[in-house]
Amino acid sequence: MARVLITGSSRRLGLMVGELLVQQGHRVVLHARDARRAVDTRAALPAVDDVLVGDLASIDAMRSVAEQANATGRFGAVIHNAGVGYRERYLVTADGLSHVFAINVLAPYLLTALIMPPNRLVHLSSGMHQGGSAGLGDPQWERRRRQAAQAYSDSKLFDVLLAFGVARHRPDVRSNALEPGWVPTRMGGPGAPDDISQAHVTQAWLAASDDPAADVTGQYFYHRRPRQPLPVAYDVAAREALSDYCAGLAGVPLPPSD
Numbered sequence: 242m243a244r245v246l247i248t249g250s251s252r253r254l255g256l257m258v259g260e261l262l263v264q265q266g267h268r269v270v271l272h273a274r275d276a277r278r279a280v281d282t283r284a285a286l287p288a289v290d291d292v293l294v295g296d297l298a299s300i301d302a303m304r305s306v307a308e309q310a311n312a313t314g315r316f317g318a319v320i321h322n323a324g325v326g327y328r329e330r331y332l333v334t335a336d337g338l339s340h341v342f343a344i345n346v347l348a349p350y351l352l353t354a355l356i357m358p359p360n361r362l363v364h365l366s367s368g369m370h371q372g373g374s375a376g377l378g379d380p381q382w383e384r385r386r387r388q389a390a391q392a393y394s395d396s397k398l399f400d401v402l403l404a405f406g407v408a409r410h411r412p413d414v415r416s417n418a419l420e421p422g423w424v425p426t427r428m429g430g431p432g433a434p435d436d437i438s439q440a441h442v443t444q445a446w447l448a449a450s451d452d453p454a455a456d457v458t459g460q461y462f463y464h465r466r467p468r469q470p471l472p473v474a475y476d477v478a479a480r481e482a483l484s485d486y487c488a489g490l491a492g493v494p495l496p497p498s499d
């Protein structure tokens with residue numbers, strides 16, 4: 242039995258993986274953006290241990306979510322599921338960051354830096370990361386014409402770099418990334434063609450399964466099978482540059498390995 246935290250789990254894939262883990266006998270902590278959503282989230286899955294609250298667009302709230310998480314004890318696994326997509330208009334957060342970058346990239350970075358290290362980390366990437374760029378010339382889209390799909394693709398590539406970076410730095414943590422398929426959620430849209438019944442299974446498997454095939458680190462998956470990510474995901478310099486950049490934004494480095 243594992244204890245698993247799932248960020249952004251008030252709906253769809255996050256809530257679905259919570260439901261599956263509860264069915265499998267694991268203890269689950271969910272997370273919602275605000276108190277009202279947290280009430281609805283608990284009502285949707287009353288068997289969870291807790292629902293943490295915080296808007297991951299804000300660095301202060303990211304810190305608060307990490308504090309709430311640590312107050313419940315150490316997790317066996319953290320699934321970085323919260324995300325915003327390529328349909329949203331360009332928004333700047335109160336911290337002056339691209340909304341997509343803050344939620345999709347800085348939040349998993351900072352939560353990983355501040356939450357007591359779990360045994361396993363699971364990062365939700367996307368097939369769209371294949372069109373991403375790992376360049377850090379203008380990650381907040383301050384000097385370029387805004388392209389929502391590109392900003393999302395970049396963020397999902399950054400998620401792979403974060404996952405693989407932790408895998409290298411912390412051999413004690415199993416840190417992997419996956420794509421769930423293009424499925425009909427609010428983010429995916431009603432016409433998404435992939436199988437929603439499979440879209441949450443790999444996250445649960447990587448987080449809590451005893452299957453030796455899930456007991457790996459620094460790998461990228463699609464439907465429980467390894468898949469090749471964009472080659473830059475293996476570029477140590479690109480991973481270090483992203484980690485340093487996030488550390489500078491958040492004022493918190495990733496803790497060294499024990």
Ligand SMILES: NC(=O)c1ccc[n+]([C@@H]2O[C@H](COP(=O)([O-])OP(=O)(O)OC[C@H]3O[C@@H](n4cnc5c(N)ncnc54)[C@H](OP(=O)(O)O)[C@@H]3O)[C@@H](O)[C@H]2O)c1
Pocket residue numbers: 248249250251252253254255273274275278295296297298321322323324325344365366367368420421422423424425426427428429430433
């Ligand atoms: N659906 C797809 O086809 C697809 C494909 C590839 C990858 N993914 C990835 O899968 C993950 C889940 O996506 P989904 O399809 O389930 O999307 P979704 O239905 O839009 O759900 C996103 C979840 O993230 C939460 N969230 C968003 N912004 C937040 C914030 N500022 N603070 C706290 N929580 C926040 C949402 O909460 P609210 O309800 O409060 O907004 C919601 O619970 C994402 O990381 C996404 O990039 C999805």
